[in-house]
Amino acid sequence: MIDETPDIPEDDAPLIRAAEYSLGLLDRRNARAFETEMRDNPDLRDEVVFWTEYFVQFEAGASEVTPRSDVLRAVNRRLFGRKKSVLQKIIPYLTGALAAAALAWGVVSLGVLDQFAEPGLRADLAPVEGTLELAAVYNVRAGELHVVQNAGSLPPDRVAEMWLIVGDDAPVSLGLLDPDGDTRVAVPAELAALLPGATLAISDEPPGGSPTGAPTGAVRAAGTLSVES
Amino acid sequence: MTPQDEIEALLAQVALGDRSAFAELYRRTSAKLFGVVLRVLDNRSEAEEVLQDVYVRIWNKAGLYRVNGLSPMTWLITLSRNLAIDRRRVRVRRATSPSEAMDEMPDPSPGPEAQAIAKSTQSQVDECFDELPQDRADMLRRVYLHGDSYAELAAHLDAKLNTVRTWLRRSLLDLRECLSR
Numbered sequence: 001m002i003d004e005t006p007d008i009p010e011d012d013a014p015l016i017r018a019a020e021y022s023l024g025l026l027d028r029r030n031a032r033a034f035e036t037e038m039r040d041n042p043d044l045r046d047e048v049v050f051w052t053e054y055f056v057q058f059e060a061g062a063s064e065v066t067p068r069s070d071v072l073r074a075v076n077r078r079l080f081g082r083k084k085s086v087l088q089k090i091i092p093y094l095t096g097a098l099a100a101a102a103l104a105w106g107v108v109s110l111g112v113l114d115q116f117a118e119p120g121l122r123a124d125l126a127p128v129e130g131t132l133e134l135a136a137v138y139n140v141r142a143g144e145l146h147v148v149q150n151a152g153s154l155p156p157d158r159v160a161e162m163w164l165i166v167g168d169d170a171p172v173s174l175g176l177l178d179p180d181g182d183t184r185v186a187v188p189a190e191l192a193a194l195l196p197g198a199t200l201a202i203s204d205e206p207p208g209g210s211p212t213g214a215p216t217g218a219v220r221a222a223g224t225l226s227v228e229s
Numbered sequence: 230m231t232p233q234d235e236i237e238a239l240l241a242q243v244a245l246g247d248r249s250a251f252a253e254l255y256r257r258t259s260a261k262l263f264g265v266v267l268r269v270l271d272n273r274s275e276a277e278e279v280l281q282d283v284y285v286r287i288w289n290k291a292g293l294y295r296v297n298g299l300s301p302m303t304w305l306i307t308l309s310r311n312l313a314i315d316r317r318r319v320r321v322r323r324a325t326s327p328s329e330a331m332d333e334m335p336d337p338s339p340g341p342e343a344q345a346i347a348k349s350t351q352s353q354v355d356e357c358f359d360e361l362p363q364d365r366a367d368m369l370r371r372v373y374l375h376g377d378s379y380a381e382l383a384a385h386l387d388a389k390l391n392t393v394r395t396w397l398r399r400s401l402l403d404l405r406e407c408l409s410r
Contacts, residue, residue, distance in 0.1 A: 015405060016398050016401055016402065025397075049299060052299060052307055056303045056306055057355075058373045059306055062264055063264050064260035064261050065260060065264045067259055067276075071263075072252075072284075135245060146246065180293060182244075182290060182292040
């Protein structure tokens with residue numbers, strides 16, 4: 001139910017909803033409906049930003065309260081706990097006669113080395129045509145490419161598709177980027193070996209992605225993957 | 230670098246998976262964000278659970294703050310406040326069936342913890358806010374700082390929900406009009 005108050009003129013209704021959305025006064029269904037509306041309406045987005053920045057002024061001077069120290073520990077456990085358990089699995093081997101062999105096995109097949117040094121592959125994707133700017137980091141352990149959009153946008157009826165270009169080979173699609181600007185793509189281990197020195201490129205494509213399996217739109221941003229210092 | 234710039238730089242590093250930047254961000258912002266969450270929930274252990282969710286979300290979504298147009302601290306506060314309000318709404322839904330929710334709201338007055346935190350929050354906003362009648366200004370402050378729903382606000386003011394909604398919407402329009410002058 002979208003409840004209109006009779007004495008609010010029709011034209012003002014979206015502005016009021018933007019304020020109500022910023023305050024958290026819309027129920028779940030109306031909030032989702034508003035978010036859909038907002039996606040296609042930059043004015044509405046600006047209005048939400050305006051109200052959010054306005055109301056946040058109430059926070060000035062509000063008390064700060066130090067949380068118990070085990071909150072951070074719990075957060076770390078939730079986010080990074082999995083790593084520790086792999087290490088713990090390895091440690092018993094270190095005391096055994098096969099320690100060296102086991103460790104070597106761990107380094108090669110589990111990427112355990114990554115847990116100590118965390119070297120990563122990184123690419124900064126600079127604008128080619130337009131204003132799109134992104135950064136991509138490959139996490140060896142997770143087998144995952146994390147791509148974050150830092151600036152720019154595409155025409156409203158186009159989607160961003162990411163391509164991996166190794167040497168002179170034809171571009172291989174890594175899939176569409178999430179419209180929210182934060183994308184994680186699983187990259188299988190056999191492809192991962194090809195990543196250092198490879199190019200990542202973003203093209204704009206019709207909704208659903210390239211219909212041909214090769215880039216069809218303009219190249220919007222590109223960069224080379226190299227080992228992070 | 231201003232503190233805002235520094236938070237922004239930390240978020241950029243967190244977006245790329247930098248754990249030491251994440252620890253530093255936590256050190257700098259957790260007391261502020263815990264204040265926000267605790268004020269809405271008024272229950273320490275529940276607030277600590279939500280604060281965990283807040284930082285898990287920050288780690289996973291740090292790359293997004295640049296695309297939404299908010300300043301970094303506003304983004305962090307808004308994210309925290311939204312998660313706390315979500316939790317609070319779930320709590321209210323559990324406490325009463327939907328049909329009773331209007332009539333039998335739990336007492337929405339802030340508890341001692343939230344009151345203590347809110348005391349220091351009578352900060353100045355601007356002239357337009359000062360132009361609102363005092364009771365309307367208090368309503369807005371209350372909705373923002375404690376995360377009241379219309380139903381909770383109506384119960385608190387002992388007024389009809391539709392009436393409260395009309396008051397608040399009218400105030401928002403007046404405020405918007407004054408601000409765009």
